[in-house]
Amino acid sequence: MKRITAIIALLLCSLGFASAQDKKDIVTEKIKVSGTCGQCKKRIEDAAYISGVKRAEWDKNTKELTITYRPSKTSLKQIEEHIAQAGHDAGEVRAPEKSYQELPECCAYKEEHAHDH
Amino acid sequence: MTIRPWSRIAATGSLVAGTILLLSGFASEASAQGAGQKQITGVVSDESGTDPLPGATVQTLPAGYATLTDTAGRFILEVPDTVRALVISFVGYENDTIPLSAAGGRIRLQPVKALKEVTVESRKKSTEISLLSTAKVEKIGTAELMKAACCNLSESFETTPSVDVGFTDAVSGYKQIQMLGLAGTYTAFTRENIPDIRGLAAITGLTFTPGAWVESMQLSKGAGSVVNGYEGTAGQINVEWRKPFEEKEPVLYLNGYQNSQGRTEGNLVLNHRFNNKLSTGLLLHGRSDWARVDQNKDGFLDQPLGRTLAGSNRWFFFHPSGWEVQGGIKGIVLDNTGGQKGYREGMEQVAGSYWGYRQQVKRIEGWAKIGKVFPRKVWKSMGLQLSGTYHDQESRYGSRSYDADQRSFYANYIYQSIIGNTSHQIKGGASFMADAYRERFTGMPYRRTEYVPGVFAEYSYNYLDRFNVVAGLRADYHNLFGGFVTPRLHLRYAPAGQTVFRASAGRAQRTANVFAENTGFLASNRSFAIQGSESGLPYGLKPEVAWNMGVNFTQKFMLNYRDGSFSADYYYTDFTNQVVVDMEKPGEVRFYNLNGKSYAHSFQAQLDYEPVRKLDVRMAYRFYDVRNTYDGVLRSRPLVAAHRAFLNLAYATRNDWKFDYTVQWTGSKRLPQRFSDHHVLLESGDSPSFVQMNAQISKSWKDGDVEVYLGGENLTGYMQHDLITGASNPFGHNFDGSLIWGPGMGRNIYIGFRYKLK
Numbered sequence: 066m067k068r069i070t071a072i073i074a075l076l077l078c079s080l081g082f083a084s085a086q087d088k089k090d091i092v093t094e095k096i097k098v099s100g101t102c103g104q105c106k107k108r109i110e111d112a113a114y115i116s117g118v119k120r121a122e123w124d125k126n127t128k129e130l131t132i133t134y135r136p137s138k139t140s141l142k143q144i145e146e147h148i149a150q151a152g153h154d155a156g157e158v159r160a161p162e163k164s165y166q167e168l169p170e171c172c173a174y175k176e177e178h179a180h181d182h
Numbered sequence: 183m184t185i186r187p188w189s190r191i192a193a194t195g196s197l198v199a200g201t202i203l204l205l206s207g208f209a210s211e212a213s214a215q216g217a218g219q220k221q222i223t224g225v226v227s228d229e230s231g232t233d234p235l236p237g238a239t240v241q242t243l244p245a246g247y248a249t250l251t252d253t254a255g256r257f258i259l260e261v262p263d264t265v266r267a268l269v270i271s272f273v274g275y276e277n278d279t280i281p282l283s284a285a286g287g288r289i290r291l292q293p294v295k296a297l298k299e300v301t302v303e304s305r306k307k308s309t310e311i312s313l314l315s316t317a318k319v320e321k322i323g324t325a326e327l328m329k330a331a332c333c334n335l336s337e338s339f340e341t342t343p344s345v346d347v348g349f350t351d352a353v354s355g356y357k358q359i360q361m362l363g364l365a366g367t368y369t370a371f372t373r374e375n376i377p378d379i380r381g382l383a384a385i386t387g388l389t390f391t392p393g394a395w396v397e398s399m400q401l402s403k404g405a406g407s408v409v410n411g412y413e414g415t416a417g418q419i420n421v422e423w424r425k426p427f428e429e430k431e432p433v434l435y436l437n438g439y440q441n442s443q444g445r446t447e448g449n450l451v452l453n454h455r456f457n458n459k460l461s462t463g464l465l466l467h468g469r470s471d472w473a474r475v476d477q478n479k480d481g482f483l484d485q486p487l488g489r490t491l492a493g494s495n496r497w498f499f500f501h502p503s504g505w506e507v508q509g510g511i512k513g514i515v516l517d518n519t520g521g522q523k524g525y526r527e528g529m530e531q532v533a534g535s536y537w538g539y540r541q542q543v544k545r546i547e548g549w550a551k552i553g554k555v556f557p558r559k560v561w562k563s564m565g566l567q568l569s570g571t572y573h574d575q576e577s578r579y580g581s582r583s584y585d586a587d588q589r590s591f592y593a594n595y596i597y598q599s600i601i602g603n604t605s606h607q608i609k610g611g612a613s614f615m616a617d618a619y620r621e622r623f624t625g626m627p628y629r630r631t632e633y634v635p636g637v638f639a640e641y642s643y644n645y646l647d648r649f650n651v652v653a654g655l656r657a658d659y660h661n662l663f664g665g666f667v668t669p670r671l672h673l674r675y676a677p678a679g680q681t682v683f684r685a686s687a688g689r690a691q692r693t694a695n696v697f698a699e700n701t702g703f704l705a706s707n708r709s710f711a712i713q714g715s716e717s718g719l720p721y722g723l724k725p726e727v728a729w730n731m732g733v734n735f736t737q738k739f740m741l742n743y744r745d746g747s748f749s750a751d752y753y754y755t756d757f758t759n760q761v762v763v764d765m766e767k768p769g770e771v772r773f774y775n776l777n778g779k780s781y782a783h784s785f786q787a788q789l790d791y792e793p794v795r796k797l798d799v800r801m802a803y804r805f806y807d808v809r810n811t812y813d814g815v816l817r818s819r820p821l822v823a824a825h826r827a828f829l830n831l832a833y834a835t836r837n838d839w840k841f842d843y844t845v846q847w848t849g850s851k852r853l854p855q856r857f858s859d860h861h862v863l864l865e866s867g868d869s870p871s872f873v874q875m876n877a878q879i880s881k882s883w884k885d886g887d888v889e890v891y892l893g894g895e896n897l898t899g900y901m902q903h904d905l906i907t908g909a910s911n912p913f914g915h916n917f918d919g920s921l922i923w924g925p926g927m928g929r930n931i932y933i934g935f936r937y938k939l940k
Contacts, residue, residue, distance in 0.1 A: 114795055119743040120743040126271055127239055127248075
């Protein structure tokens with residue numbers, strides 16, 4: 066039973082620690098990020114997680130990235146630039162042509178399979 | 183519903199919708215507004231044109247402008263002249279691109295054949311508990327299965343807190359699972375919802391499904407759906423195999439494994455899609471145990487030498503009219519030899535000689551499913567499941583032999599529809615099960631044939647996502663036990679989006695196979711005594727009947743911007759009759775009908791949280807109180823740990839390294855009265871508690887197409903040290919390799935690879 070009590074105590078401590086963090090210095094925003102598939106999602110989110118970013122979630126269908134960050138540590142511009150460097154147009158920032166060309170075929174969002182009808 | 187009639191439906195929830203509905207976009211150019219700008223309006227709807235698709239995304243090409251459709255599927259979008267086309271996307275449908283010049287006309291899109299799976303799931307939890315299903319189902323995905331790289335079903339639960347895994351005995355190498363504190367035989371195993379491991383395969387069957395063949399497993403505790411039969415006292419484990427028609431499946435999947443204990447495995451899965459309708463899969467598995475390993479130095483091999491070969495071929499055919507036909511065959515050949523290190527095949531089994539173990543299994547299974555979904559009425563479907571099994575096994579444990587074969591046939595017809603609207607769903611059908619057993623235990627023949635026709639009906643009521651009821655009832659007639667009724671009920675209530683309460687209750691019945699389920703006792707000199715007096719019944723024993731009730735609670739939360747979930751469950755199983763396995767007296771094991779109480783309380787709490795991105799932490803604790811009446815005395819069941827605590831850490835890096843670490847603590851178990859090595863009678867006592875650690879590192883390349891892994895099991899090397907009592911004289915009366923409470927094998931290091939060809 067001792068071990069169990071210890072595990073529960075540890076758990077409560079970690080919860081307490083987490084909720085005690087400062088909540089004022091935090092902003093959640095949504096930006097458009099171009100991409101097509103699950104692979105893009107991984108790349109976009111990986112790129113979005115720079116220092117100061119608490120949470121980044123990209124929706125494949127709406128192409129919206131919901132991003133939560135600390136303005137004291139980073140800015141939306143910095144995040145967007147980082148995503149653009151990875152090859153995806155983010156908010157106001159266009160991806161450099163070189164980065165875009167390096168994307169795998171399935172992520173080539175600019176020429177989305179435009180089959181004719 | 184938890185368990186749906188067809189594997190395909192269960193595998194990808196929205197596949198049905200994706201198969202049947204077509205997306206038809208109506209876009210019209212309404213008016214040109216000013217120079218260089220124009221307004222596009224349109225409606226996005228399904229194939230029939232009557233059901234709008236709200237929330238569909240409409241984007242321009244080149245990208246830059248986008249909108250969502252409203253509740254009526256309408257959208258308005260102002261775009262510059264440079265825009266060439268619109269891209270319309272909606273979950274469950276294929277994206278489509280409509281040139282602006284063609285917008286306004288009626289455009290028929292390609293029908294969606296299957297819900298496109300993304301090739302790489304970015305951050306999907308490896309084990310998920312859905313908030314939406316009426317019954318609590320733990321979905322164990324491929325990622326979780328890969329955490330323990332080895333090897334077959336019995337071993338794939340080692341990172342799942344809900345299931346306990348342990349050796350059945352000290353010689354055969356078989357592992358058995360426990361759920362809700364009850365032996366694995368009380369859990370109903372299904373392969374894509376067709377009953378799989380039953381009867382003679384109770385112990386051996388878990389090794390017949392290689393992990394590499396498995397796509398996912400759904401584990402649910404307590405009463406299941408009546409649609410799948412009257413068995414399943416403790417719960418259900420459904421196994422979904424890799425499906426050749428799924429986009430994410432590679433053309434070729436190759437896996438190789440080698441461990442430090444002399445076990446080599448190879449798996450090959452080949453998938454071929456002829457076209458959108460027809461596909462086939464070939465699955466092969468080979469295993470060889472070639473090293474004589476005796477880590478605890480008791481003179482006995484820790485696991486037998488031998489080989490297992492398994493192969494399966496299956497076919498799928500989907501017709502656009504809604505008909506689907508699938509079928510498959512599977513064959514297994516197993517030959518293992520174990521026992522004392524000096525034993526060689528054919529040695530005489532008398533005192534003074536080496537004690538030997540030999541088992542040979544040949545099993546063949548065939549199955550088919552025929553289903554029909556009605557394209558215009560997606561809620562309506564019907565299906566027929568058929569399966570047949572032939573199982574033959576010969577085993578020798580020292581001087582005792584057990585040879586048996588089983589022939590089984592199963593048919594289940596399910597019809598599904600709605601009453602009025604989709605809030606009221608109804609399923610009904612009929613099933614037939616036949617099992618013929620021939621057993622020979624140390625020369626004594628036992629024969630029986632069971633026929634069980636049955637009918638069932640199940641009603642589901644759904645009030646939005648808030649409240650659901652599933653009430654099922656089945657009536658079966660057993661040729662030996664007579665008629666019986668199986669009621670089952672599931673309730674789900676979600677007071678808030680992230681909070682779910684569930685409850686379930688139901689009856690379950692099964693026929694005990696006293697020999698096949700208790701072969702572990704053959705690794706001892708315990709005499710088998712069946713005290714059954716009912717004439718005409720299997721072994722003279724009544725069927726096992728139990729009622730199971732359970733409640734559970736799941737709460738998903740976001741803490742410090744990270745996701746987590748907490749769940750707790752409690753189940754109570756009460757046996758009205760049980761075939762009691764009594765090992766309380768040393769030197770014998772007895773089987774008799776329950777006379778008194780037998781019950782199992784089970785509680786489990788689990789917390790999943792991702793404190794840092796890509797670091798998943800899982801903590802669990804579970805408690806069992808399992809008691810049986812042995813000869814009029816209510817005692818806790820031996821070899822069941824009351825407490826178990828579990829911690830799993832999984833971390834993935836951005837460059838595809840994965841680290842996985844599991845530590846678990848197993849509390850003490852009650853040991854029955856037994857002999858010591860020196861023939862002294864030891865009173866009933868408790869085993870020590872112990873800690874086990876497993877770890878694995880893997881690295882993948884090319885989006886997961888190539889992966890290598892290195893891992894270790896039982897890293898602390900803790901072993902039960904009196905694994906076999908009287909090991910020095912296996913023909914003596916105190917020889918016992920059936921009292922297993924701890925790890926039977928020491929530290930094990932393994933390496934392996936996985937290769938996918940897309």
